[in-house]
Amino acid sequence: PPSPRSGPIDRAARARRLAGNNAAVEVKQLRKSYGSQNVLDGIDLTVRAGEIVALLGPSGSGKSTLLRCINRLEGWQDGTIRVGGRFLGSDEDGRPLSPRVTAQMRASVGVGMVFQQFNLFGHLTARENIAGPLRWVQGLSRLDADRRAQELLDRVGLAHRADALPRHLSGGQQQRVAIARAVAPGPAVLLLDEPTSALDPELVGEVLEVIRRLAVEEGLAMIISTHQLRFAGEVADRIVFLAEGTVIEQGPAEQILRAPSHPLTARFLSTMN
Ligand code: ADP
Ligand code: MG
Numbered sequence: 001p002p003s004p005r006s007g008p009i010d011r012a013a014r015a016r017r018l019a020g021n022n023a024a025v026e027v028k029q030l031r032k033s034y035g036s037q038n039v040l041d042g043i044d045l046t047v048r049a050g051e052i053v054a055l056l057g058p059s060g061s062g063k064s065t066l067l068r069c070i071n072r073l074e075g076w077q078d079g080t081i082r083v084g085g086r087f088l089g090s091d092e093d094g095r096p097l098s099p100r101v102t103a104q105m106r107a108s109v110g111v112g113m114v115f116q117q118f119n120l121f122g123h124l125t126a127r128e129n130i131a132g133p134l135r136w137v138q139g140l141s142r143l144d145a146d147r148r149a150q151e152l153l154d155r156v157g158l159a160h161r162a163d164a165l166p167r168h169l170s171g172g173q174q175q176r177v178a179i180a181r182a183v184a185p186g187p188a189v190l191l192l193d194e195p196t197s198a199l200d201p202e203l204v205g206e207v208l209e210v211i212r213r214l215a216v217e218e219g220l221a222m223i224i225s226t227h228q229l230r231f232a233g234e235v236a237d238r239i240v241f242l243a244e245g246t247v248i249e250q251g252p253a254e255q256i257l258r259a260p261s262h263p264l265t266a267r268f269l270s271t272m273n
Helices: 011-018 063-070 099-109 126-136 142-155 171-183 201-217 229-235 253-258 263-272
Strands: 023-034 037-048 052-056 078-083 111-114 189-193 221-225 238-243 246-252
Touching: 023 063, 023 221, 037 063, 037 221, 037 246, 052 063, 052 229, 063 078, 063 189, 063 221, 099 111, 111 171, 126 142, 126 171, 142 171, 171 189, 171 201, 201 221, 201 229, 229 253, 238 253, 238 263, 246 253, 246 263
Parallel strands: 052 221, 052 238, 111 189, 189 221
Antiparallel strands: 023 037, 023 078, 238 246
């Protein structure tokens, strides 16, 4: 089905919505290494409620690792991360919690994630991929979960594919199901890790359009790692540029794209166009 193009982002409306809002994600002096390699080397990053941040940077700069740490899919050596004011996956004294308790905490804090490789349950239909977690984690009844799943599938233009297994869907359709699944519980924060980079070029647009619509219609904060510069310029409030595990530059999207101040940013951007 055709995906209707939404209008331009109303930045003034967004600015009003953001005004005075609290931090949705707060990363302080985050350090993570694999062996002797410092993958994240003192990251500071605050994302406000409702703010949309594009995370740019060369391959290997630490984008995926940062997003995985924020969602507590990884541990780290030093620094703190708060999501919705809480230390995700840790108790008051900083001791790690079990995976099950961490999953419940993700649900109550309201953080969802979309992966490069979709990560759908291959043996479940599109509807069950969304409805299942709503029952298992959120505790919804079958009826409510199915209703919510159908509503979300409709919003990503896939109501007619509800009974299809992932292998019978295109990559773009699979990623739209994955986005619907991440959004279904109504998260306050959505992390998207290169959501279009596993897709054939002709399927990128439909997925970006779904994300763009979420950005316009929902008040959720998003951190999106992407190589889609034009998309980042249109949708993001702010661009954060990562290189070798540090934030080397950040600012309003149009400013970073038009006039980057760090030579690494300038070089990276010139290779992208
Ligand atoms: P990006 O997403 O920006 O491409 P990553 O976060 O995937 O970067 O990787 C950052 C660095 O960490 C890379 O040098 C990568 O090789 C390394 N790395 C990532 N995951 C692991 C891992 N599980 N074990 C060892 N090294 C890793
Ligand atoms: Mg990555």
